[in-house]
Amino acid sequence: MSPIDFLHDLVNPDLAFLPKALLVAMMSSIVCGVVGCYVVLRGMAFIGDAVAHAVFPGLAVAFVLSGNLILGGTLAGIATAILVAVFSQNRRLREDSVIGIFFVAAFALGIVVISRAPGYAGSLQQFLFGSLTGIPDEDLYVVGGTGILVLGLVFALHKEFVAITLDREMARAQGLRVFWLDIVLYVLVTLAVVISVQTIGNILVLALLVTPAATARLLTDRLAVMMLLAPVIGGLSALVGLYVSWSWDFPTGGTVVLVLTVAFLTVWVLAPRHGLLARRLRPAPGGPVEKADNTAMAG
């Protein structure tokens, strides 16, 4: 299918679910791209994974009760994030162990709950791997509104998030409420995950958080640039992924993630400063740093 045909399908009223899915996929990729920068820079990919799994019981309960999926997922994700933050205060357990306990437990709870629902196998697959169809109109507004809220909070708390990521000790010494900022960040990750689950799926959503941000990190040493590039990479990959998935009838979530992965690998090889090729071609690395030090000390 050519891109022109894809455009025709997008405006075809019989296929109204397609532009909706595209819009939701692109909005969630953009939000995940921005939030994912903190996930990648703080090395909290495991927490992202945990939250992604933890929203599942909420989705399941909402599904069984025919309630709002986004609300259900958010509540479950936030509850798990707070449990992790609180239990991590105990110095005898490392945070990753606590996460390992709670996210699998949450996921297990979700499976038990959803098994009570009629037609459970189909809906389970939809949750886990995402789907183009079945997005209600109101979700467009919920996803858009949630996305704007998340991006707004990221913008408002940016300097605090940077401070606690750079140096927690110093942030505490300055009187920043590190514990609460952590919780807010976890909640933002949860919200980004929840709005993405419908199209991308519960298991694959981690890729939206981590891959665009990691790809952007390879391209720049400026945080602001990284936080602009990551959502662009995520949004474009969602567009291309949806096109490919629609053309060849591939599963949507899987296709988007594979497109993201191809983008990452391409950048990993070709990136101008940190890429494999650039490093191979550069004469004797390490020199510039030493030289810079000497001149600065002389000056």
Next chain:
Amino acid sequence: MSALGVHGLTVDLGGRTVLTDVDLTVDKGELVGLVGPNGAGKTTLLRTLMGLLRPRAGQVVVADGPVRRGRAKLGYVPQRHEFAWDFPISVENVVMTGRTGMLGLFRRPGVTDWRAVAEAIDRVRMTDLRSRPVGELSGGQRQRVLLARALALQPSVLLLDEPFTGLDMPTQDMLSDLLRSLAREAHAVLTTTHDLPGALHTCDRLALLNRTVIAAGTPDQLRDEQLWMDTFGIGEHSPLLKILKAT
């Protein structure tokens, strides 16, 4: 009136008493070295001064009032490895993070803040490198960035934790010159160090710490070998004492 006063400070950490009845003062214009063996409680003392640990007894007084976390104008330079050096951020933006707490929630840095940052960077002679990503800096440059971050707060008291560790000799000399001149510019500077010859040479006064302040005074006042043997738990044939005699 001392710029920094510590009175009868006792600190517990994880159910153990780490510091007992610590008394210490640092005056304006003075560079004081805090020396002692590993586990003596040097970092614990600094963290308590910063308000990161709550003492069981005693008081920390800065200039005119007791310390409350995030309120007093204390500049803190923690050990270099506490910092995420792989973060994509430039020197000047790191230095600006020193003012995060002072700015408060939802406020963006203004002209005054950027001016303070520029002055701090200039003071540690990093102006040429102000827009360089911190990941590309050498150890000495990184230490100066952390110092500038503390100076961005325009503090009256500077606390440094092991700033000399892992630096080569020229860089150590440059840094100790910098600390001396900062002290002369009316800061009160307290630094922990394991470099005893360097400390004896550079610092105006030394405080020998092992769970409490065993002695404090100018290098000349601390000639008594017994004090050093007590502080470091060493015998009379230790090379450390030979270094002491030589200086």
